[in-house]
Amino acid sequence: xxxxxxxxxxxxxxxxxxxxxxxxxxxxxxxxxxxxxxxxxxxxxxxxxxxxxxxxxxxxxxxxxxxxxxxxxxxxxxxxxxxxxxxxxxxxxxxxxxxxxxxxxxxxxxxxx
Amino acid sequence: xxxxxxxxxxxxxxxxxxxxxxxxxxxxxxxxxxxxxxxxxxxxxxxxxxxxxxxxxxxxxxxxxxxxxxxxxxxxxxxxxxxxxxxxxxxxxxxxxxxxxxxxxxxxxxxxxxx
Numbered sequence: 001x002x003x004x005x006x007x008x009x010x011x012x013x014x015x016x017x018x019x020x021x022x023x024x025x026x027x028x029x030x031x032x033x034x035x036x037x038x039x040x041x042x043x044x045x046x047x048x049x050x051x052x053x054x055x056x057x058x059x060x061x062x063x064x065x066x067x068x069x070x071x072x073x074x075x076x077x078x079x080x081x082x083x084x085x086x087x088x089x090x091x092x093x094x095x096x097x098x099x100x101x102x103x104x105x106x107x108x109x110x111x112x113x
Numbered sequence: 114x115x116x117x118x119x120x121x122x123x124x125x126x127x128x129x130x131x132x133x134x135x136x137x138x139x140x141x142x143x144x145x146x147x148x149x150x151x152x153x154x155x156x157x158x159x160x161x162x163x164x165x166x167x168x169x170x171x172x173x174x175x176x177x178x179x180x181x182x183x184x185x186x187x188x189x190x191x192x193x194x195x196x197x198x199x200x201x202x203x204x205x206x207x208x209x210x211x212x213x214x215x216x217x218x219x220x221x222x223x224x225x226x227x228x
Contacts, residue, residue, distance in 0.1 A: 031214075034216055036219075043219035043220050043222050044156070045219070046218065089156070093214045099214050099215075101158075101217060103155035104155055105153070105154055105155045106154075106155055
């Protein structure tokens with residue numbers, strides 16, 4: 001079946017820099033995408049989502065960009081802080097039912113002080 | 114609201130033993146899910162439920178069973194535990210309306226080791 005994948009398994013940035021985490025998806029029928037943050041020993045925490053009728057959505061220090069032409073999703077974190085260190089997962093509602101999510105493997109973001 | 118709660122947090126089982134992982138949500142969500150997460154991997158869907166009395170298999174259902182007698186509770190049963198079931202298990206819930214997808218809220222997880 002089609003699935004979501006990530007370009008980079010690890011990303012290391014300096015505190016204060018901007019971070020960009022990328023995600024490729026292959027199911028053109030997906031119309032809902034979501035980013036989760038998972039800290040060590042905890043459950044995934046919702047960050048931001050976007051629907052396919054949008055190209056960009058902004059939250060607090062985070063922006064998600066959706067490029068449907070090349071089936072690419074990215075998460076931008078502004079002024080990255082040590083507390084942003086975590087694994088970040090993208091997910092899409094691929095499959096026969098829209099409410100089920102397919103998760104990528106995740107990208108480990110490390111923020112150096 | 115407590116959100117999604119799971120018990121126990123940790124458990125060690127011997128091969129062949131059985132156990133039930135508990136999951137409760139207080140957000141009145143109709144959809145609930147069970148995932149497993151192996152080290153360095155993403156989440157794989159085990160079972161899900163779209164409402165009380167309705168459950169269905171996900172991607173990796175073998176060796177597990179679920180029930181959904183109430184909106185709030187969605188227990189996961191492991192029968193005849195095997196080492197391959199060593200993993201971290203997450204329960205999640207979500208709101209739904211028609212065909213619109215909404216974000217899933219996750220519990221803190223249960224770390225299970227089968228030896």
